[in-house]
Amino acid sequence: MTSYEAGQRVALLHTTDPYTLLRPGDTGTVRRHDQRHNIVEVTWDSGSTLSMCLDDGDRIAPTATPPPTGDPVAEAAGWAAALQRMRAAGTEAGRTAAESWAQDTIGARAGGGTRLAAHRILSGLDEVDPVVLDALPRFSSAGDPVDTAGWELFADANGDVSGWFGLRIQQRDEAMAVYRDAYDTAVTDRVAELCQLAASPTGSDVSHLRPDRVRIGGVGVFSGDWARTTGPDGDDRIEVGFVGTLIDRWNGWAVFSCTREVAEAIVADQQRHRDRYRHRLREQGVPADDLDRRVDSELADLSFDGDVIVADQRALSDGPEAIERIPPDGDGRYMVMGRSWCWEAVDPYACDRIVGDLPEPDQAQAGPRPGHAASPEAEPAPAAASDTTTTNESNRRKAR
Incomplete structure (x- = not known):
């Protein structure tokens, strides 16, 4: 029970007396608090001496409002x-x-x-x-x-x-x-x-990695059409996204570099797609001795040879020389199938899984890394131009 002291200033909140002229907000000075009956005797500034029977529903509160200053x-x-x-x-x-x-x-x-x-x-x-x-x-x-x-x-x-x-x-x-x-x-x-x-697939805020915030030299999450799937509620989902640094844009697509860990995950994911496609062909009755040819003609074969990624696309592009070796750069980073596959920055919240270390918000969009400055819409390297259409179309059909 609140105790009121003689001389204490109070404000009226509510009174059950229907006949009083007092109104909520009126102020007064406590004369005495009968704690046995919980009655507070108040001399109100208006001249009223109505006591407050707190156990019967009357309510007052201490006040410390200073008088107007006139300033x-x-x-x-x-x-x-x-x-x-x-x-x-x-x-x-x-x-x-x-x-x-x-x-x-x-x-x-x-x-x-x-x-x-x-x-x-x-x-x-x-x-x-x-x-x-x-x-x-x-x-x-x-x-x-x-x-x-x-x-x-x-x-x-x-x-x-x-x-x-x-x-x-x-x-x-x-x-x-x-x-x-x-x-x-x-x-x-x-x-x-x-x-x-x-x-978030990581349990942390990844809004700073949304695709509209990714700039050249900044970090994003990358994937492609082959990873798109439908969620349980009919929403568009991405099976896996890969963390990398955007270093170029090529014909509207993203070119990014990534760590060895992420590069290994990309290679493993490509093998998973190949295995899945092989299983589908087997269920369709394709002869065992024709499975390798059919898979190779649809999906590039990626593997590691030491520190170098080997991308075998001979059957896919119908070119006997279409074997690309992708070494790490001076920082140990890889540009996996850049200017060959249709990579794009994707919404990390749409990913079921993300591979790679995520930067803090203030570290995500840095300037271009040394040696990787590029024009916003760089064209493909001349040596790869003859294979561009075939490779891109095959890449788009990758998860079919």
């Missing part, structure tokens, strides 16, 4: 500070509401595919989908009298309840609008942050 500059500064505190309080409340909502949607209390749900919500936020936006928690004072909701929020933010009752109607509206906007903005921003974590 408009000081009062304007004080009002701006009060609004800033309302904005901070609205932001904190919005983030808390978003985190609670997310627990039942994409968090520990949610059932089913939380990653898919997070991906849907992110898409809805990007597209300003009203179905998604309307499902988010929004600030509302429904069920409470506006004055009650307002003074409680203002008191929590500013540490003083009576200040609310001294505001003009326009000021109350402004304070509530600031709180509401901060609350709703914080909800949307926090939900997006949590969905980015839940939708």
Whole structure:
């Protein structure tokens, strides 16, 4: 039970007396607090001496509101500070509401595919989908009298309840609008942050690697049409994406360099596609002695010879000299099938798996690496020009 001391200043919040002229916000000075009966005797500034029976529904609160200074500059500064505190309080409340909502949607209390749900919500936020936006928690004072909701929020933010009752109607509206906007903005921003974590194949925020943010010399996630598949909800998915540094653009496609780990994963993924295609041909009744020829004519054969990648495309391009050796550069990085395959930067959130070390947001988009500066739309090397059409078409048919 709150204890009030003689001489303490208080503000009226509510009284059950239907006949008093006192109104919420009126202030007064405590004469005595009978704690046995929980009655506070108050000398009100209006001249009333009505006592507050706190156990019968009367409500008061301590107040520390200073009197007006008469200085408009000081009062304007004080009002701006009060609004800033309302904005901070609205932001904190919005983030808390978003985190609670997310627990039942994409968090520990949610059932089913939380990653898919997070991906849907992110898409809805990007597209300003009203179905998604309307499902988010929004600030509302429904069920409470506006004055009650307002003074409680203002008191929590500013540490003083009576200040609310001294505001003009326009000021109350402004304070509530600031709180509401901060609350709703914080909800949307926090939900997006949590969905980015839940939708990420790595469990971390990878929004800085979205394709529209990848520039020459910057890091992105790369894949191609052959890796595209359909998710359980009919959405477009990518089986695996590979982390690399964009070093060139060729006929609209990406050319990137990658680490040995990523290069090995690309080689293994190509072998997986070859094995999958071989199995499909076998099920179709293709003779065993014709399987190798059919697979080689459709998909390049990649393998490592020491530190060098060997890309055998002789059957695919019908050229006996179409064997390419891809050594690492001076930094030990590989340009795997650049200017031959139709690589592109892809949305990391659409990937089921990502291979490679992901940079921090402030490290993703650096300048071009030494020796890799290139024009935005460089043409293919002359030596590879004769095989361009055949190779690209085969690459597009790779996952058929």
